[in-house]
Amino acid sequence: MRYPASEKLEIIRLVEDSHLSASLTLAKLGIPRTTFYRWYDRYLQRGEAGLQDQSPKPTHVWNRVPTEVKSKVVQLALQETELSPRELAVTFTDQERYFVSESTVYRVLKAHDLITSPAFIVIKAANAFKDKTTAINQLWQTDFTYIKVLGWGWFYLSTVLDDYSRYIVF
Known part of the structure; x- marks a missing residue:
C-alpha cells in the first residue's frame, strides 16, 4: 500500500x-x-x-541508442536504399565508429516506416503427383519452400521423407 x-x-x-x-x-x-x-x-x-513518492523509472537507461544516432541511421538508410538492415548496421559501424546491431537498425527503420513487407510467392500444391510412382521405393514425400531473404538472396528449404524412414530406429 x-x-x-x-x-x-x-x-x-x-x-x-x-x-x-x-x-x-x-x-x-x-x-x-x-x-x-x-x-x-x-x-x-x-x-x-x-x-514524496519517487518515480520508479530510471532517469537514464544504459543501453538506449541516442536520438542523434537514430537520426544518422535513418539518414544513411535514405541514402543507401538498396542495403538491408544487416548491411546498414555494418556500414554505419564502419563509417561512424559507433556500433549498432542489425536488430537496432531494423527497429529504428520500422519506427520510421522504412521497412517494406517481404514479397511472398504463393504456390498451390497439386492434387496428385505429376509423375506417378511405379515401385515402392519411389514413394517419397517432399516439401519445397522457396524463400527470398532480403540482403542474402533466394534459398530453398526442402524436407524429404521416403516410405521406409518411419522404420529406422536409432
Missing part, C-alpha cells in the same frame, strides 16, 4: 513520540521496519520533500 507524504510524516512523528519501542509501534501499525527506516532516512536527509 502506498502512503501519501503527509501520512508518512504522521507515522514518523508517531514512532518518534511513542512510549513503546519503534519495532512494537510499527508492528501495531502494520508497517514493515525496513519501509519505515527507508522513509525515516529520506526524511532526515531531505525533510518532508524526501517523503
Whole structure:
C-alpha cells in the first residue's frame, strides 16, 4: 500500500513520540521496519520533500541508442536504399565508429516506416503427383519452400521423407 507524504510524516512523528519501542509501534501499525527506516532516512536527509513518492523509472537507461544516432541511421538508410538492415548496421559501424546491431537498425527503420513487407510467392500444391510412382521405393514425400531473404538472396528449404524412414530406429 502506498502512503501519501503527509501520512508518512504522521507515522514518523508517531514512532518518534511513542512510549513503546519503534519495532512494537510499527508492528501495531502494520508497517514493515525496513519501509519505515527507508522513509525515516529520506526524511532526515531531505525533510518532508524526501517523503514524496519517487518515480520508479530510471532517469537514464544504459543501453538506449541516442536520438542523434537514430537520426544518422535513418539518414544513411535514405541514402543507401538498396542495403538491408544487416548491411546498414555494418556500414554505419564502419563509417561512424559507433556500433549498432542489425536488430537496432531494423527497429529504428520500422519506427520510421522504412521497412517494406517481404514479397511472398504463393504456390498451390497439386492434387496428385505429376509423375506417378511405379515401385515402392519411389514413394517419397517432399516439401519445397522457396524463400527470398532480403540482403542474402533466394534459398530453398526442402524436407524429404521416403516410405521406409518411419522404420529406422536409432
